[in-house]
Amino acid sequence: AQSVAQPEDQVNVAEGNPLTVKCTYSVSGNPYLFWYVQYPNRGLQFLLKYITGDNLVKGSYGFEAEFNKSQTSFHLKKPSALVSDSALYFCAVRDMNSGAGSYQLTFGKGTKLSVIP
Amino acid sequence: KAGVTQTPRYLIKTRGQQVTLSCSPISGHRSVSWYQQTPGQGLQFLFEYFSETQRNKGNFPGRFSGRQFSNSRSEMNVSTLELGDSALYLCASSGEVGSYNEQFFGPGTRLTVL
Numbered sequence: 001a002q003s004v005a006q007p008e009d010q011v012n013v014a015e016g017n018p019l020t021v022k023c024t025y026s027v028s029g030n031p032y033l034f035w036y037v038q039y040p041n042r043g044l045q046f047l048l049k050y051i052t053g054d055n056l057v058k059g060s061y062g063f064e065a066e067f068n069k070s071q072t073s074f075h076l077k078k079p080s081a082l083v084s085d086s087a088l089y090f091c092a093v094r095d096m097n098s099g100a101g102s103y104q105l106t107f108g109k110g111t112k113l114s115v116i117p
Numbered sequence: 118k119a120g121v122t123q124t125p126r127y128l129i130k131t132r133g134q135q136v137t138l139s140c141s142p143i144s145g146h147r148s149v150s151w152y153q154q155t156p157g158q159g160l161q162f163l164f165e166y167f168s169e170t171q172r173n174k175g176n177f178p179g180r181f182s183g184r185q186f187s188n189s190r191s192e193m194n195v196s197t198l199e200l201g202d203s204a205l206y207l208c209a210s211s212g213e214v215g216s217y218n219e220q221f222f223g224p225g226t227r228l229t230v231l
Contacts, residue, residue, distance in 0.1 A: 034219060036222070041227075042224060042225075043121075043207055043222035043223050043224045043225050044207065044209075044222040045222070046219045046220075046221065046222075049219050090160065102165060102172055102173045103148050103150055103165060103209075103211045103218075103220055104150065104162050104165055104173050104175075105150075105152075105162065105220060106162070107152075107159060107160040108159075109159045110159060110160075
């Protein structure tokens, strides 16, 4: 079975400082990895994904993520945090080898990011 | 393109009742998935439909059911509601099966069971 772990329930960072939100995963086959963001009373917004290729993936709103196969990690990063980045962030994985064609995602518990002015 | 829409946005029911939630995917998307989000359990997969067929089902009791129509719109139904069914129910749509597309989520339906 596939799983995702986000070891930090909350991350606090000062505005202008770099931020990192951690994610590790476990799948039996090749992973599809995603980051989503959720603002209060809203659905999930897609930020970026890793399928294959370059280990550094760039996404929306200046976010990027680094895929590390040996550490089974997919940490989300941003060079300079904004107050408007404060939200709930979810890492998700899709096992490419399960459920032919299925889009089913397994999500981490989420990390609340607070950017302090 | 319009995004994923879900109706209603908010719903209050009492224990024992049943409820139907609706989801309209992005135009052209044929895959619709449903997720339940609660503070305790996080985001959990309910089921996935593609071309009116259920492709995948999560670990939920049979009180939770769904269907997809020929226009790709989907409904999910919860019968005999329990207090623990209070949650945000999210619908997501995706492009063609087998492609590398991400899922696009709707705003959710907030269900409160009293």
